Amino acid sequence: EVQLVESGGGLVKPGGSLRLSCAASGFTFSSYSMNWVRQAPGKGLEWVSSISSSSSYIYYADSVKGRFTISRDNAKNSLYLQMNSLRAEDTAVYYCARDRADWNDGWFDPWGQGTLVTVSS
Amino acid sequence: EIVLTQSPATLSLSPGERATLSCRASQSVSSYLAWYQQKPGQAPRLLIYDASNRATGIPARFSGSGSGTDFTLTISSLEPEDFAVYYCQQRSNWPRYSFGQGTKLEIK
Numbered sequence: 001e002v003q004l005v006e007s008g009g010g011l012v013k014p015g016g017s018l019r020l021s022c023a024a025s026g027f028t029f030s031s032y033s034m035n036w037v038r039q040a041p042g043k044g045l046e047w048v049s050s051i052s053s054s055s056s057y058i059y060y061a062d063s064v065k066g067r068f069t070i071s072r073d074n075a076k077n078s079l080y081l082q083m084n085s086l087r088a089e090d091t092a093v094y095y096c097a098r099d100r101a102d103w104n105d106g107w108f109d110p111w112g113q114g115t116l117v118t119v120s121s
Numbered sequence: 122e123i124v125l126t127q128s129p130a131t132l133s134l135s136p137g138e139r140a141t142l143s144c145r146a147s148q149s150v151s152s153y154l155a156w157y158q159q160k161p162g163q164a165p166r167l168l169i170y171d172a173s174n175r176a177t178g179i180p181a182r183f184s185g186s187g188s189g190t191d192f193t194l195t196i197s198s199l200e201p202e203d204f205a206v207y208y209c210q211q212r213s214n215w216p217r218y219s220f221g222q223g224t225k226l227e228i229k
Contacts (some may be wrong), residue, residue: 050218103209107176
């Protein structure tokens with residue numbers, strides 16, 4: 001069974017940092033592009049960042065560029081999101097999501113259960 | 122930036138009825154559109170990709186259509202478990218993916 005499990009969320013003060021992790025299992029992690037998508041409380045979905053299977057290609061939404069860093073460790077079947085200079089507007093549930101197919105098709109399937117990040121003083 | 126506008130914001134229907142949800146793109150996205158379902162407290166689930174292809178395990182009552190700027194998700198006969206929020210997503214402007222604001226499908 002394909003499974004994605006996020007961790008690392010929590011309460012952080014504005015300007016602080018947090019590192020999210022996503023543990024993958026049930027598929028060949030090194031063959032798939034991976035993504036982070038977030039959802040502010042009561043709001044819609046926002047794409048945050050994507051990384052190709054070999055980390056050759058990395059992309060960010062303008063709202064997080066320069067503050068967030070996506071990375072992966074294929075040996076550990078893990079995806080990461082380093083979040084620095086956090087702002088109140090970064091408060092959201094952060095989902096890890098795999099590309100549906102192993103040719104970077106840009107559809108997100110499946111998703112993890114999400115981890116909540118709250119930025120507040 | 123490609124903006125996706127979903128309508129209606131809320132759709133009130135009864136089980137057994139047919140649901141039609143709309144997603145309009147600010148510019149052509151060809152057939153590069155997907156639909157997701159999200160239930161309260163759960164992660165989104167991919168339903169439809171490339172405008173009309175059902176994802177693995179998705180029941181046949183879900184269908185997608187459209188191309189260019191206008192897309193439709195149809196649920197032929199609503200089951201109780203179908204009441205949820207539905208989002209469309211484009212990948213035409215890869216990798217700058219974007220989502221619609223969502224349509225809440227509620228029980229009438």
